[in-house]
Amino acid sequence: MIHYQDRWAIVTGASSGLGRGLAARLADRGMSLVLTGRNEARLDEAAHQIQRATPRVKVETVTADLSTRSGLSALLDHVGDRPIEVLVNNAGFGSYGAFAEADADREDNEVAVDVSAVITLARAFLPGMIARGSGGILNVASAIAFQPAPYQAVYGASKAFVLSFSQALWAEARVAGVTVTALCPGPTRTGFVDALGADVGHTAIYRRLADPEPVIEAGLRALDKGRAVVIPGVRNKVVAISGRFMPPEWLTRIAARLLRPIGTALRPPIEVRNETVIHASAERVWDLLTDVEGWPSWYRACRWVRMESTGSAASSPGAARPVSFRWKAHPVVLRSTVIAAERPHSFAIDADAMGLHAERMFTIHPTPDGLSSVVISHETQVGPVARLGRVFLARRLRAANQAMFDDLARAAGRGVATQATPAALSSHRVVLTSR
């Protein structure tokens, strides 16, 4: 049972977002407030606004960093031995990125605010509530608490702690008429995302943000009803519940996919290696391989690509030579660049299309008699279709590359290929463009 009228509530993280809204709603219920935050100006502004809206309640502020002992002591000293009816453990922040590359100090602070401060304040005020037989604690956890959070590993684990801790205290305190509720919001439009210190707009999780008001209402309603856990929003509920029926590996892999940073492949790239012997000197093979105008014939060997060349054999050496590619089903833009060239031994090209990045290294080893060459193509592809590629494309790519090598061998035998401009190739970028 919670008595709101003329009782005291503490709200941490009241200078912004959910904490500020929760404080305002508690004031509406007649509660006097002790508000904390680090940003003094914003905290004062929040306090003044609440005071103006609800003049009958008292509003006090304590500027304190709750990741420090001194910050926690400042708050506890300010409150003294006055009875606290409601404690809202809301202050918190997250971070984003691979754990191996994370800022250790920031993550230590995160645990100090998101976990240790929650324990310290619960320890300070729960015994009084139990002794009086009334009161409640609202701990702001997160919907992330229901599954591991790759790329937010420390934050996710901290919120899982808050969820578990709250549920345990709920069971212990309810017999005394005191409630402890974990509020588990999904991504919500507050200062939280900005405070992550990293761009997360590309992630499936943070692309859509909910309004804070329904989250605040849901939290206070659950506290009223003595609920142990509340997950605002149907989508968040479904995600939280569906995780229970999945093997942990599946759940974590899905979470990783939803949170992964740009450019992070979940799996190793597709790798395709072809090796062939061509009865021609290394110099001759180099000339053929680096003959940009010869490329279309190789790519035509891939059955799923129809090539339309706009390149001109007359284009001056050293100039980029546009060649247009058109996929059978999809018009795509493919740009290819020679990124390294070492005559006559090796050269590498890279290409980007539809978010897929491919790099291919050709190496040419002359046989000891110098009459033949061993040609190796090593290709890696990374991109959104990597999984599909591994299953479906890799074999076809290997076959297409082999067909390309067969073409090359035939060209070497007949000596029909255009003489390339290898010197120019090694010093300029070749760009292939398609519409």
Ligand SMILES: NC(=O)c1ccc[n+]([C@@H]2O[C@H](COP(=O)([O-])OP(=O)(O)OC[C@H]3O[C@@H](n4cnc5c(N)ncnc54)[C@H](OP(=O)(O)O)[C@@H]3O)[C@@H](O)[C@H]2O)c1
């Ligand atoms: N918004 C979301 O998407 C979301 C989702 C799930 C859970 N949550 C949780 O909701 C709670 C409230 O966050 P919010 O969304 O309202 O974000 P917010 O607008 O950034 O508010 C965070 C609050 O926490 C305070 N705070 C942060 N570090 C602190 C520290 N070291 N000492 C004292 N106060 C500190 C901030 O105060 P100063 O700015 O004054 O330092 C601010 O008042 C957090 O626990 C967060 O983890 C948020």
